[in-house]
Amino acid sequence: MNPLEIELGPMESFPQFPAEVILEDIPYWLVRTTEGEYRLLLAICPHAGGEIRPLNDVLFCPLHFWTFNSENGVCLNDPDEKLMQRKVELRENLLYAVGHNH
Template identity: 40%
Template sequence: MQGHLGGDFIPVATLADLDARGRAVVTLGGTRVALVRVEGRLHALDDTCPHRGGPLSEGDLEGHVLHCPLHAWPFDVRTGQCLRPGARVRIYEVRVEGEHILLSASASGSFPAR
């Protein structure tokens, strides 16, 4: 998808693009971003684990914690914070407008405060 529907938000997918688990992988500015639905809410985070580069979108989800499929590093999809000290992934603000999923185009504030 191309263009802007909502301010500094960029349409990246539609709700129909989510798989049966409520997940999809999109590209934003050359970065793979995992979309993950938890308890009816969409979250977006970098899809690449900082440990060994595993695709987080393929990992197991327990509540709000997504585990890397390579070595089970646990990341909170709401904050990007790894439950192991010192590691985290970038998160993106998500909006849903109609059937469109939009991600914040702004890089500022994408890393949560520790």
């Protein structure tokens, strides 16, 4: 296994998306895109460090009411801002976080 890979678990462990995941003591939301890809979006707002939570079909920061696209993490209030993310791969029914945040 690649040292930059962390097993998240089998697909059955995530019956709903976004799914809350703690990885190396960092909170993320595991999301599935309409294209069927998976990614981890950092659950900490880049603006003021608020805790990102799902709200309807977006991710929401209650500190200053910023909202983020729940598939790609782009901020809907300021498109120059976005949530850090980490790539996720599905192999043999197991999800793996791969690489670093970007």
